[in-house]
Amino acid sequence: MGRMDGKVAVITGGASGIGRGCALRFAEEGASVMVADLNLDRANEVADEVVGAGGAAQAVQVDTASEEACEAMAAATVDAFGKIDACVAAAGISHAGYVSRDAETQATEDRFDKDDMLALDKSVDSWQRVIDVNLTGVMLTDRAVARHMLGSESGGAIVNIASVAAVTALKGSADYCVSKAGVWMLTKCLAIELARNKIRVNAVGPGYIRTSMSAAVTVHDGWVKAREKETPLRRLGEPVDIANACLYLASDESSFVTGEILFPDGGLNAHVRG
Ligand SMILES: NC(=O)c1ccc[n+]([C@@H]2O[C@H](COP(=O)([O-])OP(=O)(O)OC[C@H]3O[C@@H](n4cnc5c(N)ncnc54)[C@H](O)[C@@H]3O)[C@@H](O)[C@H]2O)c1
Incomplete structure (x- = not known):
């Protein structure tokens, strides 16, 4: 018996890293998964991986910064699987120029030194792109899926990927x-607005996780050692560490939990903030 048997989950950013980890883990627990991502080729690869392992999955292209695309993603999920029970909003970028690719390319080509990325020097366009994808994109994703959960007896569960950087x-x-930080507040606002429809909205705030996004820094031993030292559990996280936290919040096991944030971060938040 799987923990997500009979449920349908949409995972944005499902083609890579944390989103991919969620797609694989949710499918292992019996969910039918819609792998939604800007990169359709990589999303198809993840859907094929799920199907190859005996699960049910399809892929859809979405730019979560576009309202129309988010609505189409939700409609495509209902067309494919009949309903939406759960969603993980994991699509995100670390800075305006970031494009998720394979970790090896990322490690050699992405930014490591961010000294010229201080707020004083940042262009409004690059600031806006990060807000559009990471914050507005989560809001557009959440409400597109919530609209399909409204009429359901069992409601639904939405999990937004924030970060320790929220605090x-x-x-x-x-x-x-x-x-x-906006995603964390959005999560609380939606939780109280959607509670009467039995739609739960929670967030997950990962610490340092090994994905394409972090490859530019994790390739440097010195950086890794410093992060391990400040993380009480003395290691970086893996996508499955976050997927397991999302699984709890998306499943019925957390049926009395809404408007909360869970930090799977090896104790980093407790250590840094006290
Ligand atoms: N890796 C970490 O250490 C870490 C820590 C805290 C939070 N996070 C958050 O976790 C989430 C996933 O990051 P990751 O580390 O797995 O990175 P990743 O780059 O491996 O995956 C991100 C995915 O999002 C997709 N994406 C980007 N912009 C999109 C858009 N506009 N529409 C649809 N898809 C889009 C990318 O194509 C990619 O497949 C992000 O929100 C990130 O901010 C990551």
Whole structure:
């Protein structure tokens, strides 16, 4: 008996990293999964991986910063699987120029030194792009799926991927930190607005996780050692660590939990913020 048997889940950012981890883990527990991502080729690969392992999945292209695309993603999920029970909003970018690719390319080509990315120097366009994808994109995703959950007897469960950066300032990443703090407040607002429809909305705030997004920094041993040192559990996280937290919040096991944030971060938040 799987923990998500009979449920349909939409995972944005499902083609890579944390989103991919959620798609694989949710399918393992019996969910039918819609892998939604800007990168359709990689989303199809993840859907094929799920199907190859005996699960049910399809892929759809979405730019979560577009309202029309989010509505089409939700409609495509209902067309494919008949309903939406759960959603993980994991699509995100670390800075305006970031494009998720394979970790090897990322490690050699992405930004490591962010000294010229301070808020004083940032263009309004690059600030806006991060807010559009990381914050507005989550709002558009949440309400597109919620509209299909409204009439359901059993309601639904939405999990928004925030970050420890929602509560901890990072130099050179003001846009990212503000977007994630916004996701945390958005989660609470939607939780109280949608509770009467039995739709639960929670957030997950990962610490340092090994994905394409972090590859530019995790390739540097010194950086990894420093992060391990400040993380009480003395390791970086893996996508499955976050997928397991999302699974709890998306399943009926958390049926009395809404408007909360869970930090799967190896104790980083407790250590840094006290
Ligand atoms: N990796 C970490 O250490 C870490 C820590 C905290 C929070 N997060 C958050 O976790 C989420 C997933 O990040 P990840 O580390 O797995 O990165 P990733 O780059 O591996 O995956 C992100 C995915 O989102 C997709 N995406 C980007 N913009 C999109 C858009 N506009 N529409 C649809 N899809 C889009 C990308 O194509 C990619 O497949 C992000 O919200 C990120 O901010 C990551």
